[in-house]
Amino acid sequence: MSLDAHFVVRRPAHTTTVDLDAGPGEIVGLIGPNGAGKSTTLRALAGLLAVDSGEIALDGRLLSGSDVHVPTHERGVGFVFQDHLLFPHLTALDNVAFGGRSRGTPRAESRSRAAEWLTRLGVGGLANRKPRELSGGQAQRVAIARALASEPRMLLLDEPTASLDASGAMTLRTQLREHLRAFAGVSIVVTHTALDAMVMTDRIIVLDAGDIVQIGTPTQVAARPRTQHVAALVGLNLVRGAARAGAITLPSGMTIVSSNGQLTGPAFATFSPATVSLYTSRPQGSPRNVWEGRVTSVAPHGDAVRVQVESQARLLVDITPAALAALGLRSGSLVWATVKATEVTAYPA
Amino acid sequence: MSSSAVRTRGRAPLGLTLPAATALAFLVIPVAAVLIRAPWGTLVDDLSAPEARDALRLSLVTTVTSTVVCVAFGIPLAWLLARTSFRGRSLVRAMVTLPLVLPPVVGGVALLLAFGRNGILGKPLDDAFGISLPFTTAAVVMAQVFVALPFLVISVEGAFRASGERYDEAAATLGASRWSTFRRVTLPLAFPGVVAGAVLCWARALGEFGATITFAGNFPGTTRTMPTQVYLALQDDPDSAIALSLVLIVVSVVVLALLRERWLSGLST
Incomplete structure (x- = not known):
């Protein structure tokens, strides 16, 4: 058979x-x-x-x-x-x-x-x-x-x-x-x-x-x-670019630092929407991945709120309703999104 | 038009309602005239007179026969048109529809040229077997089939298309051959359409006059069907003609009611 x-x-x-x-x-x-x-x-x-x-x-x-x-x-x-x-x-x-x-x-x-x-x-x-x-x-x-x-x-x-x-x-x-x-x-x-x-x-x-x-x-x-x-089906952000020592550069020029420091060549990078944080002003400190963008949609997603951010790539971000209220986000808001390098999985394309 | 439509869009303009009413009157008045002038008192006698009775009997026998023939041969033709693709299919469909628009008398002439004593098929048939078709009851049936078959084929083809090919595909995945699928799925699903087609086909056969009188003639008892009898009786026994016309009108109304019922129940299932 x-x-x-x-x-x-x-x-x-x-x-x-x-x-x-x-x-x-x-x-x-x-x-x-x-x-x-x-x-x-x-x-x-x-x-x-x-x-x-x-x-x-x-x-x-x-x-x-x-x-x-x-x-x-x-x-x-x-x-x-x-x-x-x-x-x-x-x-x-x-x-x-x-x-x-x-x-x-x-x-x-x-x-x-x-x-x-x-x-x-x-x-x-x-x-x-x-x-x-x-x-x-x-x-x-x-x-x-x-x-x-x-x-x-x-x-x-x-x-x-x-x-x-x-x-x-x-x-x-x-x-x-x-x-x-x-x-x-x-x-x-x-x-x-x-x-x-x-x-x-x-x-x-x-x-x-x-x-x-x-x-x-x-x-x-x-x-x-x-x-x-598939990334959307399983609820992940997915980007594709060229990796050099773990940093992946997208065609748009955006760079994303991953946990895989060895990776070089064409690569994918994924990270969960829940690992992304949003700020209404440029965050201080040392996050490696910081992108500026605009909110394009805000919608309930299970117990969380899914925010879509249009940056040099389209990002899906899940935040709590409390965070949404505190940040006062709505469509068109200017935001900074950060994600820790350890939350980003990179693999060869 | 519903009263709410009148309120929101205003009354229908006279320029439209007047011609519409005229058209309706033109269709209704002649039928009403038959009802008004019908010899109600002598109706039974008129219809049971030998000539009328012969015509009624002959019409019944020939139309039932021709409907059976149309169903037996028309359903396979409808299936071919609905479920297969072959070169020249649109030409085949055009030929199937032709008798719908062809003047029936021309159909009669065509049948004579094909199956008449000197027809392209009729002559060899006569020479080889001594079979002569024109001016027989068989010719009446042939004339009726010629004009009525398109009604059956077109409505059954429509029913086959409406039930869709996907059930046929489901049957195939369950191991049913095309023949088995046709018998167990396609035909049962199209059954309302087959009934509607058969009723239409029978009604058309019943009214057939031009092709019949041309190809089958007008012999009492063998080829003189109701429409021919009506036409002839109108000269010397108008009451009989009106009585027979009344029968044909009643049949038409019943057919219309049946089809409407069929059509509605077909929608609700």
């Missing part, structure tokens, strides 16, 4: 290049901004799109290649859609039994297996409901049961928690992780939320503008993001 995919899909708007191997039981997260090629990747793997070059092989069987295109229904690839796409004319039970019926399993057997899957996903009591009588979370569980009940060799999930509210998404996320852990084949999860990626996946592939820009464990990717998109 392993996936070996390296292919190119050309679209008028963008080209997606994917190089992806995954082993049995592995859960791979695909993250990236809209238009990065996440959906294109899933659709190509499912055979809903033809590849322009390269190959997709599952368990050593060639699914897509130069002269090969195994149609979707013969691939054994399950798909959980963002908007669940349960068949509106069928009950939850018949939706889940659909895959078995397609493979020629007798009706009664398909249905009893479907009932088991519904129970496993905690929606066994909703078997006779039509999709329009289900809540978003219930419908998505039925959709996951439907995909798993078809006994796929690979499972593709397109933003499975995106249509749910925060608490519904969290419950589904933890539940989904258990089922993906129990699933013997490769799972690939496209996600927009850092939590999905952190909670569910073994490995994250970061896509940007159709290319893979980073591969790593969730911890690695979260600690050392290489795109603004």
Whole structure:
């Protein structure tokens, strides 16, 4: 149950290049901004799109290649859609039994297996409901049961928690992780939320503008993001520049001193918004990183207040509501931002 | 216009309401005239007269047959137009729509040239099997199919497009072949559209006159359908003609009501 995919899909708007191997039981997260090629990747793997070059092989069987295109229904690839796409004319039970019926399993057997899957996903009591009588979370569980009940060799999930509210998404996320852990084949999860990626996946592939820009464990990717998109997802400031003895100079001329004194060459630097302090006059003392800028927005962020500062780079700063009141900040205020060098992580770009 | 709209935007100008009222009157008055002049007292007798009865029976048999034919062949054509891409698809769609705008009498002429005794298909058919189609009940059905098929194809194609290809994709990821997907997903989802299309198609077949009289003629009992009977009876038995017209009006109103119901329930599900 392993996936070996390296292919190119050309679209008028963008080209997606994917190089992806995954082993049995592995859960791979695909993250990236809209238009990065996440959906294109899933659709190509499912055979809903033809590849322009390269190959997709599952368990050593060639699914897509130069002269090969195994149609979707013969691939054994399950798909959980963002908007669940349960068949509106069928009950939850018949939706889940659909895959078995397609493979020629007798009706009664398909249905009893479907009932088991519904129970496993905690929606066994909703078997006779039509999709329009289900809540978003219930419908998505039925959709996951439907995909798993078809006994796929690979499972593709397109933003499975995106249509749910925060608490519904969290419950589904933890539940989904258990089922993906129990699933013997490769799972690939496209996600927009850092939590999905952190909670569910073994490995994250970061896509940007159709290319893979980073591969790593969730911890690695979260600690050392290489795109603004991921940095924003995990809530970090990210800048890129040229490092010399640990000091990184940005194209804008701004310099940031990091804790990594050895680093030289193209580099990224990250620091948490909570480690940045703001002053309304130039701070005295010896902070190494001091930047002057203007506040462009102030908004609540959890228990804190997130202040966006436009300096020679855009900075995200989290301060307490008390600090906000004391500083009297509002959009347009002139501020100085400081961050200790020890709070700045730098790594090669 | 609601009263609040009147208050906020002022009354509709006379320059618009007057022509609008005239247009409406022009559409309503003729139908009202049929109702006013209808021989209510002798209606049952008029309709059960042998000629009227034959026409009613023939119309019922032929229109049901032609609707079944349209459904059987039109749904696959609608599917091809909605779900596949091939060279010349827009040309195919144009040809499907052509009978909608073609004068029916021209359709009759075209059918004669194709399936008539000396037609491009009719002659070999006659020579090889001795089958002659014109001026038979089969010809009535063919004329009706020719004019009514576009109604079915267009409304079913619209229903296929409206239900979207994504459910088909979901079915494919569950291992359903295209045929199985069509049967279990595409067609059930488009069912309201199929019903609407079939009703429209049947209504059009029922009213068919020009192509029928040209290609199938006017033989009592075999090719004289209701519209033809109305036209002929108007000369010497106007009461019978009006009675039959009344039946056709009632059928039209019922069709309209059915479609509206269908359309509304289709929206609410």
